Structures are given as C-alpha cells and as structure tokens.
Amino acid sequence: MNFKHVVKRFVGLISIMSVALLFAGCSKSAAHKVTHITYWHVNAQTLGGASVDKLVKKFNDTHKTIKVTAKYNPNMYQGLMQNLQSAQASGKVPDIVQIGWAFTNYFSDNFKYMTPTDAAQKFDKNKDTITKNFSNQALSFAKNAKGKLVGLPYSLSTPILYTNDSMLAKYGIKKSDLSTWEGVSKAAKTIKQKSGKYGVYIQEPADTWAQQAMMLSNGAQIKDASGKAAFASSQGEQAYQLYQDMVVKDKTAIHTPWNQGMDDFVNGKVAMAFTTVAQASHIKQSVSFKASAQTAPTFKAHKLTVPVGGSMLSITAQKTDQQKAAWTFEKFMYQNDSLLTWDKGTGYLPPTKTALDSSQFKTYLAANPMIKPAVDELPNAVPWTSFPKNGLQAEQDMIDARDKILSGSSVSSTLKSTQEKINDQQ
Missing domain, CATH: 3.40.190.10 (Periplasmic binding protein-like II)
Incomplete structure (x- = not known):
C-alpha cells in the first residue's frame, strides 16, 4: 500500500468519525434540549x-x-x-x-x-x-x-374582616357587633375615643376591590347588564359616604397605602383590617396579640355579596x-x-x-x-367587575375617585363624573 493510499484512507476515516461525532452531539443536544x-x-x-x-x-x-x-x-x-x-x-x-x-x-x-x-x-x-x-x-x-x-x-380570595381581639375586648366591643358596616363604624368611634388609635383600615392597593365589596353589600351594582359602569347609584354613594365619614370626618379609619395599613394593623395601631384572606398567613406570623377573622360586613338590610x-x-x-x-x-x-x-x-x-x-x-x-x-363567603362571591377595551384606564379612574373621596371631595359628584368618564371610554 503506497503512502498516498494510506493518507486517503486516514482522511476518509477521520471524515466518518467526524460525521458520527456530529450526529452523536446532535442526539445528545436534542435529548437535553431545555x-x-x-x-x-x-x-x-x-x-x-x-x-x-x-x-x-x-x-x-x-x-x-x-x-x-x-x-x-x-x-x-x-x-x-x-x-x-x-x-x-x-x-x-x-x-x-x-x-x-x-x-x-x-x-x-x-x-x-x-x-x-x-x-x-x-x-x-x-x-x-x-x-x-x-x-x-x-x-x-x-x-x-x-x-x-x-x-x-x-x-x-374574598375580603374578610381581621380583628385585634385583645383591643376589642379591652374596650368592650363584641365581635357580633361587627357584622354590619354601621356596626364597624360605631366600634371604630369607640376605639378612637378610648384609645386614640384608629378603628379600621380598608385596603388600598392599586385596585378598588375592597371598595367594590362595600358597594355590592349595600345593594349597588358596579356594572349593569349592558356592560356600563353603574356604581354612582344611591346605594353606591351611601357606601362610600360611610367610608368617607370614617376617614375624613370622624378620623376613625386610616387612609394610607396597603403595605403601611397592614403594618399598622399587625403592629397594633389599628383595631380592624378589611382586606384579602391572602393576608392571613402574614398576619398570623406577624402579630403579637390575639387576632381572628370574620366574614365581611354588610350594610343593614342587605345580603352579603363580595367580588372574588x-x-x-x-x-x-x-x-x-x-x-x-x-x-x-x-x-x-x-x-x-x-x-x-x-x-x-x-x-x-x-x-x-x-x-x-x-x-x-x-x-x-x-x-x-x-x-x-x-x-x-365563596357561595356569595361574584366575578370581580372587569371593563373591556379601556379596562386599565377604568380601574385607574376608580382608584383616583377613591383617593379624591378619601381626601374630602364630594362623594356624589366624584362617583358620577368617574362613571361618565368610564362609560365614555367604552
């Protein structure tokens, strides 16, 4: 066998091995493709x-x-x-x-x-x-x-009312008195008068879920059957008026961002917190007092309705x-x-x-x-109101209305102008 033939066979062998290695590499890569x-x-x-x-x-x-x-x-x-x-x-x-x-x-x-x-x-x-x-x-x-x-x-989740039972007992407030928003308002006044602390915090994240729950449990609608915003009704106004009165007039409810409000509750600076059940683990792990929870309050003569x-x-x-x-x-x-x-x-x-x-x-x-x-509460849960094309802006409009109302603006005119603005966008 001459030298040229040996070289040719060697090159051919190398080529075959290279192809084999290439396919082996592909197979391994395919098997472990992430x-x-x-x-x-x-x-x-x-x-x-x-x-x-x-x-x-x-x-x-x-x-x-x-x-x-x-x-x-x-x-x-x-x-x-x-x-x-x-x-x-x-x-x-x-x-x-x-x-x-x-x-x-x-x-x-x-x-x-x-x-x-x-x-x-x-x-x-x-x-x-x-x-x-x-x-x-x-x-x-x-x-x-x-x-x-x-x-x-x-x-x-559904919104529930968390309570600092140690504080409630100290000031003679029964948990059974907190089944209505009127009862919560009255209890908050007692807490404020006797301790100087806030009575209640209603969650204020970048949505109005808790505020919608309040309106729904006063018989209000957030959106009607045609898909139009409908919260600026007498029932919607009444729910927000009680809320505003607690914050602005009586100063028994705290108006603050969600994280701060929850910190105030777990640190014993506020007696009640109306917020999601998803805060239960955080509250259980964080409080140094006896805490418990009960179903969301309703307004008198109205059935419990909560947005999921x-x-x-x-x-x-x-x-x-x-x-x-x-x-x-x-x-x-x-x-x-x-x-x-x-x-x-x-x-x-x-x-x-x-x-x-x-x-x-x-x-x-x-x-x-x-x-x-x-x-x-799950059997009483209804879908959370969702507006279509301009839903992101509609939610922001409702957040802005909440913040205006809790800063003292007219409940009636603020809700009506917000409702009109949302409906004009749909």
Whole structure:
C-alpha cells in the first residue's frame, strides 16, 4: 500500500468519525434540549413571593427539559398589565402570566394568548381536563364577556374582616357587633375615643376591590347588564359616604397605602383590617396579640355579596415549544400539593374541586381558623367587575375617585363624573 493510499484512507476515516461525532452531539443536544419560559406574577414576599420561589424551584428540579424563571411585577395586577403592554409592544412577552380578575376583559381584548381549552386539546388530546377539576362557579370567574375561558382560576380570595381581639375586648366591643358596616363604624368611634388609635383600615392597593365589596353589600351594582359602569347609584354613594365619614370626618379609619395599613394593623395601631384572606398567613406570623377573622360586613338590610379576588394563569407564549412548556408548568401549579403549598404561604383558597375537598386542605383549615370566613363567603362571591377595551384606564379612574373621596371631595359628584368618564371610554 503506497503512502498516498494510506493518507486517503486516514482522511476518509477521520471524515466518518467526524460525521458520527456530529450526529452523536446532535442526539445528545436534542435529548437535553431545555425550553426556557418566563412566569410573571405580582406576589411580593408578604403576599406569597416565597411560595412562588419554592414552587418554581420544585418544578425546575423535577422537569429537566423546562426551566421556569419567575419575575415579580410590583404595583399588583395593574402594574403587571402595564408591563405586559410594554412587553407586547417590544415583541418580548412572557410565556405565562398571573392576571387579576379586574383585567379579564381588558386582557382578552388587547393581548394574544392561548386559551386553556385550546392548550388541553392540543397538548393533552383531552377536552375534559378542565371541567373535571374546576367547578362551574370557579370557571365563571375566568371567562370574558363573551363567555370565553381566558385562563384557569389560580388564586381565589374574598375580603374578610381581621380583628385585634385583645383591643376589642379591652374596650368592650363584641365581635357580633361587627357584622354590619354601621356596626364597624360605631366600634371604630369607640376605639378612637378610648384609645386614640384608629378603628379600621380598608385596603388600598392599586385596585378598588375592597371598595367594590362595600358597594355590592349595600345593594349597588358596579356594572349593569349592558356592560356600563353603574356604581354612582344611591346605594353606591351611601357606601362610600360611610367610608368617607370614617376617614375624613370622624378620623376613625386610616387612609394610607396597603403595605403601611397592614403594618399598622399587625403592629397594633389599628383595631380592624378589611382586606384579602391572602393576608392571613402574614398576619398570623406577624402579630403579637390575639387576632381572628370574620366574614365581611354588610350594610343593614342587605345580603352579603363580595367580588372574588385573586387571579388566573394565562398562557401568552407565542411559540409551540413555549406554549407546551407553559401548559406543563401550569398543570404542575394545579396539583393538590402545589396548591396547598401556595395556600399555606398566602391564605388564598384552592380553585380546584379536588384540592378544596381534599383531606390535606381540611386539616390545614382546621389549624388556620382565620381562613374559614373566606371559605364560608365563596357561595356569595361574584366575578370581580372587569371593563373591556379601556379596562386599565377604568380601574385607574376608580382608584383616583377613591383617593379624591378619601381626601374630602364630594362623594356624589366624584362617583358620577368617574362613571361618565368610564362609560365614555367604552
């Protein structure tokens, strides 16, 4: 064999080995291909942020081909929607997002998303995945004005009244007197007169959920059957007038941002706090006094009606690989043990029938009585009012109206002008 032939065979062998190595490399790469997705949420550390981190870590540890990166969005659901607006404009949207109920219609009218129904049919080949796990009531919270399921219910909450029982007992206030807003107002006056401290704090985040609950429990509507804003009724005005009187005239209720208001409650500077059940874990871990909770007050002669709080998870991924990964992550988040981790870290109620009826949740409920009033309120929960195309602005208009009223502006004229402004935008 001459030298030239040896060289030719050697080069050929090297070429074959190179091709083999190339395909081996491709095969290994394909086997370990990791799909990266981003999850946008609104959970600060006092409102479930640690639980988000725990769940994402567990998912990433058990799903080697998907990596989830969680991103916290400040300023609650309004802040997330504003950030999502910017992300869509830049073409760099997250893959799965936590959407507050107040923005269901706004989200579905203005953003590209994959419905959970389509995800279940495409990736599970199963139309029953959703209806088997969620009640009709829970699913109704996540439907837009056209009856289309926009996401899957994730966080369920109702507003409840937390009380500093040590302070109430000291000043002779019975908890049974707090079943009405009139009773809360009277008790707040007693607290102020006898201690100089504030009687009540009604939550003021970047939404008007608690204020809507007050109006609904005075027989008011937030939106009528035609979809128009309708809160500037006599019932709506009466609810806001009592609220304004406590803040401005009697100075028995505190007007301050949500974090500060909750700090004041857990530090014993205010006797009662009307806020979400999702604050239950934070309150339990933070107070040095005896605290408890009861169902939301109503106005005299009116039945309890509360807007459901919380959020849904919606898929905003645009590529199939990311959509499939987002759906896999979403299903993990709805497993019973995942939901219990979430509920324990927040106080939120589980959205699925299986988790709500599970022995684990019932055991947790028995050990955490502050959660029970919210469970009792669920049958009285209605969808949180959601305005369509200009929903982001409508929510801001209602926040601005709240802040004007609590600063002393006329309740009647402020509500009427805000209602007109919202309806002109729709």
